[in-house]
Amino acid sequence: MVPQDFHGVFSRGMAWDRAGAMDLVVDTLAVARGGLTVLEGVSFTLAPGQALVLRGPNGVGKTTLLRTLAGLQPAVSGTISVPPESLTYAAHADGLKAVLTVEENLQFWAAIHGVGGVADAMAQMNLSDLRARRAANLSAGQKRRLGLARLLVTGRAIWVLDEPTVSLDAASVALFAGVVRAHLAGGGMVLIATHIDLGLDEAQVLDLTPFKARVAALSDGFDEAFA
Amino acid sequence: MSVWEYANPKRFMQVSRRVLPLVVGLTVVSLVTGLVWGFFFTPDDFRQGSTVKIIFLHVPTAMMAINAWVMMLVASLIWLIRRHHVSALAAKAAAPVGLTFTLIALLTGAFWGQPMWGTWWAWDPRLTAFLILALFYLGYIALWQAVEDPDTAADLTAVLCMVGSVFAVLSRYAVKFWNQGLHQDSTILKVGEKDPIDVAYYVPLVVCIVGFVLLFVALVLMRTRTEIRARRLSALLARERLA
Amino acid sequence: MMALLLRDLRLAFRAGGGFGLGLAFFLLVAVLVPLGVGPEPATLAKIAPGILWVGALLACLLSLDRIFALDFEDGSLDLLATSPIPLEGVVAVKAFAHWLVTGLPLTVAAPVLGVLLNLAGQGYLWLVVSLAAGTPALSVIGAFGAALTVGVKRGGLLVSLLVLPLYVPTLIFGAEVVKRGATGAEVQVPLLLLAGITAGAVAFLPFAAAAALRVNLR
Numbered sequence: 001m002v003p004q005d006f007h008g009v010f011s012r013g014m015a016w017d018r019a020g021a022m023d024l025v026v027d028t029l030a031v032a033r034g035g036l037t038v039l040e041g042v043s044f045t046l047a048p049g050q051a052l053v054l055r056g057p058n059g060v061g062k063t064t065l066l067r068t069l070a071g072l073q074p075a076v077s078g079t080i081s082v083p084p085e086s087l088t089y090a091a092h093a094d095g096l097k098a099v100l101t102v103e104e105n106l107q108f109w110a111a112i113h114g115v116g117g118v119a120d121a122m123a124q125m126n127l128s129d130l131r132a133r134r135a136a137n138l139s140a141g142q143k144r145r146l147g148l149a150r151l152l153v154t155g156r157a158i159w160v161l162d163e164p165t166v167s168l169d170a171a172s173v174a175l176f177a178g179v180v181r182a183h184l185a186g187g188g189m190v191l192i193a194t195h196i197d198l199g200l201d202e203a204q205v206l207d208l209t210p211f212k213a214r215v216a217a218l219s220d221g222f223d224e225a226f227a
Numbered sequence: 228m229s230v231w232e233y234a235n236p237k238r239f240m241q242v243s244r245r246v247l248p249l250v251v252g253l254t255v256v257s258l259v260t261g262l263v264w265g266f267f268f269t270p271d272d273f274r275q276g277s278t279v280k281i282i283f284l285h286v287p288t289a290m291m292a293i294n295a296w297v298m299m300l301v302a303s304l305i306w307l308i309r310r311h312h313v314s315a316l317a318a319k320a321a322a323p324v325g326l327t328f329t330l331i332a333l334l335t336g337a338f339w340g341q342p343m344w345g346t347w348w349a350w351d352p353r354l355t356a357f358l359i360l361a362l363f364y365l366g367y368i369a370l371w372q373a374v375e376d377p378d379t380a381a382d383l384t385a386v387l388c389m390v391g392s393v394f395a396v397l398s399r400y401a402v403k404f405w406n407q408g409l410h411q412d413s414t415i416l417k418v419g420e421k422d423p424i425d426v427a428y429y430v431p432l433v434v435c436i437v438g439f440v441l442l443f444v445a446l447v448l449m450r451t452r453t454e455i456r457a458r459r460l461s462a463l464l465a466r467e468r469l470a
Numbered sequence: 471m472m473a474l475l476l477r478d479l480r481l482a483f484r485a486g487g488g489f490g491l492g493l494a495f496f497l498l499v500a501v502l503v504p505l506g507v508g509p510e511p512a513t514l515a516k517i518a519p520g521i522l523w524v525g526a527l528l529a530c531l532l533s534l535d536r537i538f539a540l541d542f543e544d545g546s547l548d549l550l551a552t553s554p555i556p557l558e559g560v561v562a563v564k565a566f567a568h569w570l571v572t573g574l575p576l577t578v579a580a581p582v583l584g585v586l587l588n589l590a591g592q593g594y595l596w597l598v599v600s601l602a603a604g605t606p607a608l609s610v611i612g613a614f615g616a617a618l619t620v621g622v623k624r625g626g627l628l629v630s631l632l633v634l635p636l637y638v639p640t641l642i643f644g645a646e647v648v649k650r651g652a653t654g655a656e657v658q659v660p661l662l663l664l665a666g667i668t669a670g671a672v673a674f675l676p677f678a679a680a681a682a683l684r685v686n687l688r
Contacts, residue, residue: 035378036465072687073688089552091545093543093548095546095549097477097546099480099484107473112550213469359635362635369628369632370619373625373628374622379621379688383618386685389678390675394638397667400639401639401663402642404642
């Protein structure tokens with residue numbers, strides 16, 4: 001019998017420069033928060049160069065879905081065609097250290113991922129003038145830009161972004177949209193949960209509301225999961 | 228039928244409801260028999276006088292203090308390997324019972340030690356090891372209390388229980404190394420060897436031990452049932468919020 | 471991994487990193503104990519091994535909850551968990567960084583405090599040797615405790631409660647080495663047991679700690 005996640009097994013370990021043609025296929029995925037399934041039957045396919053915007057009301061499970069894709073929590077059921085190592089995740093918390101400078105923060109993540117391009121990343125996110133400034137002395141928007149610049153030094157093909165534009169001004173949003181476009185043009189993929197229009201007209205939109213897990217009728221007994 | 232069917236909460240609730248009255252009944256019978264026999268129908272020791280009779284509380288609770296931890300370890304392993312919620316909840320339910328047995332063993336030991344050794348407390352290896360065991364129980368219970376998500380708490384406490392077991396054994400040998408001690412060796416299993424426990428004490432002691440084992444089982448069953456109900460309740464509330 | 475070590479050290483040494491707090495606490499213990507028990511040299515010499523080891527242990531405890539809590543709060547831990555470095559490696563590196571920042575300075579400073587407590591002449595060598603052999607275990611065990619409580623708000627006190635019982639064997643054998651060393655007795659057995667506990671803790675606890683971290687990030 002073919003193992004259910006054979007696709008994932010086959011794609012494991014492929015670097016994206018070589019596997020540029022590898023699609024991200026999510027098939028009937030169900031994800032849980034606090035032991036309760038919040039989304040089920042989520043399926044979509046993302047080809048290299050494509051972006052997908054996830055929408056849905058607060059609490060529908062956007063963050064849970066993204067954390068599951070990033071490999072931070074197990075899926076309840078369903079398959080994800082690529083291993084977590086081909087994704088990088090950026091959420092509300094930027095993972096910045098206040099006492100390190102902009103450049104040191106980026107250099108750390110570049111070293112962790114074994115890639116370079118710190119100067120280039122700073123240039124793309126318009127941070128070059130701030131390189132020697134400590135993260136503690138950055139404005140909220142500048143911190144955000146630094147957090148997003150980290151994506152560029154991970155060398156990973158699929159960006160999984162949770163509300164990336166919080167506290168960015170209009171100019172910075174446009175700047176970031178440009179960076180995302182450049183990433184897509186290079187064969188990357190982007191998955192964004194956001195309420196704000198990024199101006200990425202080419203992106204597909206997936207509304208998560210229809211995938212909200214139905215609360216099954218109560219059985220009279222207790223099943224294993226108590227729910 | 229597989230034994231794991233009892234790990235289904237529904238099945239566990241059904242079976243435990245029927246078994247519990249029986250266990251409670253047997254507990255009462257054996258504890259009353261053992262303790263009354265031990266306290267009133269055994270001779271005084273020629274050296275220790277009637278003080279020796281605290282043995283009928285001290286030895287069984289001390290044994291159960293350790294066995295409760297072993298039971299928690301087994302339940303934690305079952306939870307980690309097979310993900311049966313009842314197992315995790317049983318481990319949670321057993322911890323306060325084990326802690327109480329540990330404290331009773333320490334307290335009765337102090338009452339025994341005062342007239343025999345002339346002190347309420349000595350840094351004897353056995354006493355010290357039990358004090359450390361009480362600290363392990365406290366940490367385990369505190370971790371259950373501190374973590375909000377029940378599955379997360381179950382996983383973390385199970386890992387703590389495993390690591391704690393290794394360090395508890397290490398501590399036991401460390402304190403033995405550290406101080407040679409006043410406490411006599413256990414004589415329960417030495418019938419037939421030299422210097423055995425007197426048969427007049429042995430039989431009621433065994434009855435008491437059986438009684439305390441049953442008491443442990445009864446308390447853990449009751450507490451596990453409560454934990455299952457509480458867990459069910461919080462699941463229902465969470466479901467209501469979601470719907 | 472090297473980058474993570476360097477970052478943790480840099481964070482510890484820059485403002486607000488808490489480097490030196492443990493050392494200052496260790497010094498305070500060595501000063502306060504004679505004020506409490508009286509200045510008789512014989513009494514101090516007798517209790518010096520135990521006080522020095524308990525002091526080092528408590529100083530180590532002070533900074534434990536920082537090992538993972540700060541990275542958890544600012545999201546770094548999520549990012550590290552999704553990075554190419556295995557989480558076990560992250561734990562080991564962070565525990566090593568903690569040791570370099572607390573255990574190593576304590577080991578180096580201990581002889582000076584031994585003078586304050588009138589430690590016997592032969593004891594100094596064994597004080598340094600036992601701390602060098604034992605403090606790595608304190609950091610690794612501490613990292614395990616910190617990993618268990620990383621999701622708990624204000625977990626500092628809870629870490630102490632979880633970790634102190636686990637410190638018992640290390641404390642007993644460590645203090646025993648110094649006690650025996652100070653009186654010129656054979657130290658080989660407790661020293662080997664101490665080193666054995668350290669080796670076992672360093673080998674196995676990163677796996678348990680990484681498992682706990684994964685559960686907490688879920």
